[in-house]
Amino acid sequence: MQYSQLSKKAQRFINPDGLPEQLRLATKGHYVRRGLALLALLPLSASLIMAITLDGGEQTFYQFVVALLLPVVLILWALKQHLVLDNPSQQRFVQSKFLGYYFKKAYLAPLKSTELLLRHDSYNRNQYELKLHNLVYPIGSLTDTTQAMMFFAQTFNLPAKEQITQFPNIRELDLLSSNEQLIASLSLNFQDKPIAQEVDTINTVDGYSAQATDVKENGNPAHRPLSADIEPLWSPKLILKLFYPLPFIMVFGFVMKFIGNL
């Protein structure tokens, strides 16, 4: 599996610098710093305009603000932090970089101990994500995610695991088989058929009747039709329900006012 064969979305997550010896993956802290730098750009640009257009004491004030914010933004932007997978030394570590200067390696660990896990997306179980040590890449389709996993596994000789076929249980994957076989085995066992179909099979197996009426009507919630999704507890139309006592309270208020006026 080569880097160029990866899907567009996977390539957006994974930076190819340093291949094939090492891979530098941006850590969460890296993205947080980038976000803070972007946020700080807002007051910076505003005060930059002020520093140019105003004059007198106000101009000096905004020049001070620019002088204060500019280095902060530059440092936040230039300070990079990567999780490095290094093939020659067989190690994994976190390293910061500032304008070409490399800081000390931290969190050193053997490369082999890196966790590589293919699993469902935590917000949408029809999508897939790849977990590498503590980084999570929500790539999307099963094929693309499996390809990204194979890329990591083959480049760095990592053990790959999956959490799809027997859901909460984690299973080791056989990497010797070809890509297509692997994807086929993953999708055959569980996925690619929509979850709605699974519900049908569950219904027939457990003997739930499709005509089973609502919970309140037959009084036995265990026989509710499962094909109906369980709705999230808080739906938008619930806000209306919160106002049900309002008319009564209003009438009470007006009655109290009427009594007071007597």
Next chain:
Amino acid sequence: MHFKQLSPTIAIMTKTRAQTIGRWIFASLVASLTLFNTLGFEHWSYAEVTIWSFLALLSWHLLFARRRIQFDLERQLITINVSSLYPLTQQVIPINHIAAFQIQQRLGQPHGYDLLIVMDTQIEPLKFQYGDLHQIKKLGQALSQFCAIPLLSD
């Protein structure tokens, strides 16, 4: 809210005594202040009484709103009821279709964690409880032990 087992097959979620008493004192203080206001209504205009009724609605929910959660292994159901003297909403989750409980960090909140219920019949996991990591871990372990369902955490 913490987990409390009542019998081998039934468990509920309860608040600590301090939480219950604290909320009760605060809510009844607000409610009695709201009621006390009504004595001066002869000097108020109708618009002011209308605005008062919205505040009174708030104190109503502060006083009466509650969430009851029951775990029943015999009927294999988790029932969540939200009510405020009248029923607001209900969620019934069949335990035998729960694939796993999952602890997950909430996006953009470094100390906020969600306890999710992952169903094998549905695409989106259900949100169950929110709190800090220690709290959620304790609750998740208690739940997974009681229902005999695995607990996942990142």
